[in-house]
Amino acid sequence: MNSKFWSVLVILSFVIVLVLVLPLGVAPNNASANYKNVTVWTRVNITNSRPEVLNVSFQEVSNASLKNITINAGSSKTIYCNITVRDWNGFNDITYLNATIWHVATANYSTTDNNNSHYVNTSCVYNASTSTYIGWYICGFDVLYYANNGTWICNATVMDTVNTTGFGFGNSTFYPVYALNVTDGIDYGNAAVEDFTNNVTANITNLGNMPINVTVEGYGAKKGDNLAMNCSLGGNITVSNERFSTTDVDWTSKIPLNGSSQMLSNLTLVKQNDSSLITNSTYWQLYIDSTNNPGGNCTGYIIFTAVAS
Secondary structure, three states, X not given: OOHHHHHHHHHHHHHHHHHHHOOOOOOOOOOOOOOOOOOOXXXXXXXXXXXXXXXXXXXXXXXXXXXXXXXXXXXXXXXXXXXXXXXXXXXXXXXXXXXXEEEOOOOOOOOOOEOOOEEEEOOOEEEEEOOOOEEEEEEEEEEEOOOOOEEEEEEXXXXXXXXXXXXXXXXXXXXXXXXXXXXXXXXXXXXXXXXXXXXXXXXXXXXXXXXXXXXXXXXXXXXXXOEEEEEOOEOEEEHHHEEEEOOOOOHHHOEEOOOOOEEOOOOOEOOXXXXXXXXXXXXXXXXXXXXXXXXXXXXXXXXXEEEEO
């Protein structure tokens, strides 16, 4: 074979190698000029996203921003966790939402429910959907009057159709509440001028979430008039003739009212912690003096005030 044949054969071999290594019409994706770096695209399809708690607003009413809370003396108050949630599978993918509130200083998420420091709502209510993926729930809690004051946490837990969960938190402050209730009226019954009435008991009950002391102030018709009572047929009873004590003693050992605010000594009503009311007794007695010769039905007022102990 001549040299021309061998030259053609070499050229054909080189072309075949190029075709095998780099097929005509096919080039790497986004290749650099020398093909050292090649960028390829990637893809995945998310079949389920975890539901998210975007916001927890812990407040006094369901549709306002009263963040800090004053509970109702002697009764319950419904307070709310407003919870915003999102699910990229669509809001309808959410199947369950509950909320737990607790007092930070004395409880935690897993504490057993009690009226002082821990409440759970497993029946939170769907309120509205603000988009395909975002919705709003309301969780209410009937909190009793002796629930601890201070910082509280609301934890919200949301679950979807495949039991994937999401969590979120908010906080609020319960204010101290100083409150009391007293026996409905002090009725001394029937008495003549220059008589001492019978001893009458007035019970005081703590209706707040703080330990309290109590002050008393007496007047006849208006504060500061230095009277215990005004009488319908004439005359009156001087304020110092009405006396009180925290123990069952006679009139001479009781403390006379003086027309101003006076502390009930040796009487502190601790905070209620269970269903048992915290109640203490006070003892009252009246002397009907003849100085102003009172007659008829006589009436007056005593102000009982809860103060910090």
